[in-house]
Amino acid sequence: MRLLVTIVLGVLGVLPGAGGAPTQSSVRFAVIGDSGTGDRVQYEVARQMVAARTRMPFELVIMLGDNIYGHQGPDDFVQKFERPYKPLLDAGVRFYAALGNHDNEHNRFYGPFNMGGERYYTYTVKNVRFFVLDSDYLDPKQRTWIENALRNAGDDWKICYFHHPLYSDGGRHGSQVDLRVVLEPMFVKYDVNVVFSGHDHIYERLKPQNGVHYFVAGAAGQLRKGDVRPSEMTAAAFAQDQSFVLVDITGDDMTFEAISRAGQIVDSGVIHREARP
């Protein structure tokens, strides 16, 4: 019932916490995946992000990989990143990128991606800690790193993001079960709240799996139209147009909206963080 009310309010654009000035403790960010095509639709999605920011002034954008497609020279960074997101960059919005299979690993040195030259890294914004993984190359060293980082994190919210989805009903790729077997036990053990991934060029929100909320948001540039095969684990899905996600974390609640290229809210809701002993 609560979810239904939330969705209705979200569609009406009157969701509490989704607009207005940020409170002292709120963390607001946008989520884009598989964005770097450099074509018209990427720019249109970027314009919707700018429009959404007037309503919900987010301070950072997390990028789920495949940030730059095709050739990856200096001009490409301009055409596929700097130009479409220029209003956001000019407003001081910071981007934090994860690497996808179409990204050159040297892109981690590109300043505006804020990766600090690392394939995997962590950072904190207020009471939210983000863990960024390189799912292309989840070697033992990275596995040890993420386990230690999660164990040592005492933040209220733990959010992981990386390119390949552990759960997905996307028709082209679907769930990466081999990665899930390795990562999910850590996510459950160390109380990760939310996981964002891309790779499948759709939007999907999954029902909580072992207490963890999963999103697929790989349609901020690319789109595989209609490529969703809803299953019993699907909570909501949208694959008719490009999309991105807006998130507001205030206290124990994470409010989210998935917004299409046309500016329509296609999914929304609130995730309540259970207090853990």
Added chain:
Amino acid sequence: MTRAFRFAIDHYLFLPVGAAVALSWANNWPASYFTFAHRVSFMVNDVGMALFFALMTREVVEAAAPDGALHTWRRLMLAVAAASGGCLGAVLVYLGYLQMGDESSVLAPGWPIVCATDVAFTYFVASNICSQRVIPFLVLTAIVSNAIGLVVLELRYPIGEIHAGAGIALSMVAITAAVVMRRCDVRSFWPYVLVSGAISWFGLFLTGLHPALALVPIVPFLPRTSRTRRFMVDAPLGARDALSRFHRTWKYPGHLVLFMFGLTNAGVVLRGVGTGTWAIAIAALAGKPAGTLLALAFAVAAGLRLPRHVTWRDMIVVALVSSTGFTFALFFATVAFPVGPVLNEAKLGALLTIGVSVLATAVAKLLRAGRFAERAVRRRASAPEYVGV
């Protein structure tokens, strides 16, 4: 049942059966399959495969001995040339294919995978389609290709924390112990395996090299009796030397290891096919045969000779057969890439290289090379002669 088991052993079918079970399991019940594979992969890939590589080393030791099937430096030189050319051709095609897309950064580190040749699989394919005269050359080429790939992999992808000093010291102790045992005429293979082998395993592990190769430097020290033999046949029942006893004792467990290797590593999600899959398959299909044949042409032009009674048509078939990576390509892939979608792509490519053997059979038939030439001769000999009226 016993006959079926015997047939499976004789035709190295345990690995393909394990691979087939894994494919079905991974695509129907992926969660349980990958949980299983994750749990057993260390025991199978790092411990069990030591036995497989030991048995392969035993084949090489027997065959490279003065009375063995692969002896003489001329054979070796030609095989080295063919293998080097094959690896180079495959790697160039692999990297070239990747350059056409934008996933080179992620997939390029997998280039040693395309050097792999499945020794046992190609041997059995070649036994059925090639002339017997060409088989020692084929096997030697396969061994050299794998040696090239393994050396590159071991140098490029050290495993775990590296303690090179301690690791090298332990490896030296292991080899020295084997030498001493050989000098002291220790005739049982057990001390070689349990003492030298175990120390060697830890030595390689600490050095960052793959511990599955632990018995490779130890097996050559096992005492053997001189005899004339063919490649990849059982040790004679009466043979009492350590190498033969080692083979008799571990042959069946070796097949179990191969089954488990197929079961643990060949389970790939079929819709995980990607650029890496095609890059490996095309490198095996085009790059490796082309590189092998070009290198052979250069070697012959430089003065080396093809094996006696072997034609270029035979060599075309050999070049194709030796491009089947299968087991070794799967193994190389697990070393080059960690668990995840990239490894899945690479493994699919490794499995697709089996198709090159099918192509080789078709080409052999088309060219009437190897066994097909012999059959054609037999048919001509048995055909009734027509006398014009």
